[in-house]
Amino acid sequence: MISPTQYPTRSPLYHLQANAQLSRLGDSLTVARYSSGETEAARRCALVDLCNLARVGFRGAGSAHYLQAQGFELPPAPNLALRQTDGSLVARLSRTEYLLLGSLGDQGQRLQRLENGWQQDATANYLLPRIDSHAWLRLCGQHCAEVMAKLCAVDLRPQSFPPLAVAQTSAARINVIVINAGTPLQPCLELLCDRAAAEYFWGALLDAMGEFDGCAVGIEALI
Structure with a gap:
């Protein structure tokens, strides 16, 4: 079994991934999946840890x-x-x-x-x-903007925040960079925050996603 502790570079969220299926990502590891059915979850509302992607x-x-x-x-x-x-x-x-x-x-x-x-x-x-400085999370699915509306004062709906727009703002009371990296059919927000705040922001996002049956998924749901 692959363990995060086998690699010198680990996500700041690695201790939350004990029951996940892991896979290599370059010289580090990432979550391949947490459970079955994640592709459908990614269409609805899903959160991905990309902290180990360059x-x-x-x-x-x-x-x-x-x-x-x-x-x-x-x-x-x-x-x-x-x-x-x-x-x-x-x-x-x-x-x-x-x-x-x-x-x-x-x-x-x-x-x-x-x-x-x-x-x-x-x-x-x-x-x-x-x-080293920024954690990277991806929020994807049709409810992205509604989730972020609970945490951020900036209007991130597609009509106000179009594809490839960037916002340097505050979300869940921390500084966050938000990039609209999706399309109308596949909404996706790249979220970058201080690496030390990764676990806090991860938890805040999951809590905000609960209303939409959102969940954490691995990268297999994105490929």
Whole structure:
């Protein structure tokens, strides 16, 4: 049996996954599934722990040029995101700051290589190791906006918060980055919060999802 303690990198939520079926995710582990029937739950209302999937940030006047040289397309303005051809996501948080979220398709390997290959030079381009600073949860299903309405004052309904919009706001009284990474047929919000607050925010989301029969699911429900 695979155990999270066998790997040096663990999700801050790993101690809640004792009864889950685990699978490898690059050099770490993730939950493959908690129980049967999770694909249907993901359509309705589901929460996924993506804390072990690669993510990285860059800040500085030279960051845009650096990322474009690495083959990334960038959003034209702050508080917008752009899906890349490999499934990864680039979110622009300010004029000179970017957050990159890895793809399950390649288990985040592209971003892991990007982070490992970065070197400081005279250019104003600074690496922000976001896997160390931010937990990453995915809320998916048709009731996403209704769940978040219980926790966040920002209107996250699709008509007000369209696909690829980014909000840097407060939810459940902590700072959260929200990215609309879904479509009208497959609603999906990427949620990033302080890593130390992961268990608290996970619990707050599950509590808010109860009205909609929401539950935690593994990545098999997303593939």
